[in-house]
Amino acid sequence: MGRPKGTGKYDKAPASIGDYCTDLQKKMKEGLLDMEIYAEWGIHEDTFYEWLRSHPEFKEAYKQGLVKCQAWWIKSLRENYIKGNDKGFKYAQMIMKHKFGWRDDKIQGNVSNTQINIQNMQVISSKDDYTKLLAEVKQQAKELNLIDIPLIDIQVDDSTS
Numbered sequence: 001m002g003r004p005k006g007t008g009k010y011d012k013a014p015a016s017i018g019d020y021c022t023d024l025q026k027k028m029k030e031g032l033l034d035m036e037i038y039a040e041w042g043i044h045e046d047t048f049y050e051w052l053r054s055h056p057e058f059k060e061a062y063k064q065g066l067v068k069c070q071a072w073w074i075k076s077l078r079e080n081y082i083k084g085n086d087k088g089f090k091y092a093q094m095i096m097k098h099k100f101g102w103r104d105d106k107i108q109g110n111v112s113n114t115q116i117n118i119q120n121m122q123v124i125s126s127k128d129d130y131t132k133l134l135a136e137v138k139q140q141a142k143e144l145n146l147i148d149i150p151l152i153d154i155q156v157d158d159s160t161s
Contacts, residue, residue: 020051021061028065031072033099070100 020041027037038045052059073095080088096102 017051017055017058021058024058024061025065025068028062028069029072031069031076033069033095066100070096073100 024037027040032040034045034048038048041048052062073092076092077089077096080086080092093102
């Protein structure tokens with residue numbers, strides 16, 4: 001399938017949107033990500049998103065394709081986990097997080113045997129220590145783009161000191 005033909009120099013709307021809908025779902029079922037599809041079709045992502053806005057059937061094909069693409073990556077996660085392929089598992093996990101908004105608890109389920117490294121554990125003995133630690137954790141979360149992770153803000157009762 002070649003590059004889509006349009007009516008103007010910059011109008012790349014496909015002559016047959018149905019062909020692109022079919023090809024889109026096929027590619028997404030194979031786990032291809034959006035950028036890979038743009039490249040194969042020889043279009044810019046702006047063009048792709050214009051098609052989503054202007055062709056309801058293309059938008060529906062994309063929605064259905066997302067389900068198929070996510071299922072492909074879930075299967076990849078499972079297969080890599082079973083094979084003990086740590087790199088493949090981590091790559092698939094990264095795709096699930098960034099493309100589909102998954103969090104570790106969605107991928108790993110409820111973990112009941114959590115190990116905690118207490119070798120470097122420090123006891124917080126004052127409100128100042130707590131405030132410094134909380135600020136440090138918030139800064140690290142910000143640097144790691146963990147914005148959606150709620151941090152517990154415990155109020156310290158000064159009357160017991």
